[in-house]
Amino acid sequence: MSERINLGKSAPALYQAVMGLEKLAAEAIASASIPEGFAHLLRLRASQLNQCAFCIRMHTHDALSSGESSDRISVLPAWRETxxxxxxxxxxxxxxxxxxxxxxxxxxxxxxxxxxxxxxKNEISAVEWLSVVINAWNRIAISSRYPVKA
Known part of the structure; x- marks a missing residue:
């Protein structure tokens, strides 16, 4: 893979603006009483659909650290069938x-x-904002080709 411009380093003010959105989305999730572990599963599911390896790894670790079970994480791509x-x-x-x-x-x-x-309505708003923000992060990580090494 060719090396790409790291968007976080090339435009730190824009990156920090997305970080601000992340903080506000996390506050909305907390305000809506959505458990932190499940919020990471929501981020993980979007990242799986976008095929963002960097974010998939990160949110898998975050979900586990927040108390989500390996079973729920492992069946997430087929959640409708469980x-x-x-x-x-x-x-x-x-x-x-x-x-x-x-x-x-x-x-x-x-x-x-x-x-x-x-x-x-509060929960819908929080989930929608979380979706908007994780999709932005996925696009930053994928287009910058954030490394995912073993």
């Missing part, structure tokens, strides 16, 4: 996936309506 997630979590995962894959049909009304049936 009994590991509550209806509230399933609605959050579907919303994160729809926002991550926004070019493939926007955010379908059915997914938003499912979220509205199981999540408060």
């Amino acid at each position: 009994g590991y997630f509550t209806e509230k979590e399933r609605s959050s995962l579907a919303l994160v996936e729809a926002i991550t894959l926004i070019s493939e049909g926007q955010v379908p009304d059915a997914i938003y309506e499912q979220a509205a049936a199981h999540l408060s």
